[in-house]
Amino acid sequence: MRLDNMLLAEGVSGPEKGGGSAAAAAAAAASGGSSDNSIEHSDYRAKLTQIRQIYHTELEKYEQACNEFTTHVMNLLREQSRTRPISPKEIERMVGIIHRKFSSIQMQLKQSTCEAVMILRSRFLDARRKRRNFSKQATEILNEYFYSHLSNPYPSEEAKEELAKKCSITVSQVSNWFGNKRIRYKKNIGKFQEEANLYAAKTAVTAAHAVAAAVQNNQTNSPTTPNSGGYPPSCYQSDGRLQ
DNA sequence: CGGTATGATTTACT
DNA sequence: AGTAAATCATACCG
Numbered sequence: 042m043r044l045d046n047m048l049l050a051e052g053v054s055g056p057e058k059g060g061g062s063a064a065a066a067a068a069a070a071a072s073g074g075s076s077d078n079s080i081e082h083s084d085y086r087a088k089l090t091q092i093r094q095i096y097h098t099e100l101e102k103y104e105q106a107c108n109e110f111t112t113h114v115m116n117l118l119r120e121q122s123r124t125r126p127i128s129p130k131e132i133e134r135m136v137g138i139i140h141r142k143f144s145s146i147q148m149q150l151k152q153s154t155c156e157a158v159m160i161l162r163s164r165f166l167d168a169r170r171k172r173r174n175f176s177k178q179a180t181e182i183l184n185e186y187f188y189s190h191l192s193n194p195y196p197s198e199e200a201k202e203e204l205a206k207k208c209s210i211t212v213s214q215v216s217n218w219f220g221n222k223r224i225r226y227k228k229n230i231g232k233f234q235e236e237a238n239l240y241a242a243k244t245a246v247t248a249a250h251a252v253a254a255a256v257q258n259n260q261t262n263s264p265t266t267p268n269s270g271g272y273p274p275s276c277y278q279s280d281g282r283l284q
Numbered sequence: 285c286g287g288t289a290t291g292a293t294t295t296a297c298t
Numbered sequence: 299a300g301t302a303a304a305t306c307a308t309a310c311c312g
Contacts, residue, residue, distance in 0.1 A: 172291050172308050
């Protein structure tokens with residue numbers, strides 16, 4: 042039936058103690074397959090797990106109640122069997138009725154669980170749709186990286202992960218940011234000149250500090266220029282592609 | 285309120 | 299798979 046499939050797909054009625062994996066898969070599926078799950082999704086997963094737990098405990102309760110009630114009725118019938126003949130067919134019929142009643146109750150449980158999941162999902166999607174600007178600190182870090190790698194502002198996967206961690210955002214958000222930044226910078230370099238100078242100066246200062254520290258440590262290495270090709274905004278081209 | 289900045293999504297290309 | 303470019307939707311600010 043429909044509800045069962047839905048709950049199964051949502052990881053609610055799947056492997057009972059499978060842990061987050063099923064829920065994570067469900068979350069990934071819910072978000073349309075884009076598997077950028079990591080941070081924001083933990084909240085979603087936690088709530089889904091909660092729903093699943095409630096669902097299972099309730100289901101078990103109903104199951105137990107059904108069994109109890111069945112045995113109770115059986116006992117009653119057995120008692121009655123002393124006064125009047127009771128065919129096995131009648132017993133079967135009674136049990137059938139009871140089970141049907143309880144399964145209809147379970148259906149209600151499934152339905153409300155489904156509703157809860159749907160609400161949770163829509164909230165989750167809404168939260169995703171809402172845009173929040175990154176913190177000042179995060180943009181600071183991202184800009185620092187961008188302008189200090191202006192000649193090749195394409196962070197590797199590891200670099201993205203590190204930036205994501207530093208900024209407490211997801212890796213795909215870092216990718217988005219760099220995508221937007223690259224295109225917007227290229228589109229109007231002039232508008233970003235001030236910002237570029239600012240961050241160039243900032244990294245220069247930190248580099249100077251590093252050099253000073255190195256000198257103080259008597260490490261007379263030649264200061265490896267931190268890749269910032271220099272102030273001229275030499276527009277990056279990704280290997281052979283002219284702007 | 286209107287304009288701009290900005291994060292996210294979509295589309296197309298390689 | 300990763301990116302450019304266009305576009306969408308919202309946040310932010312005067």
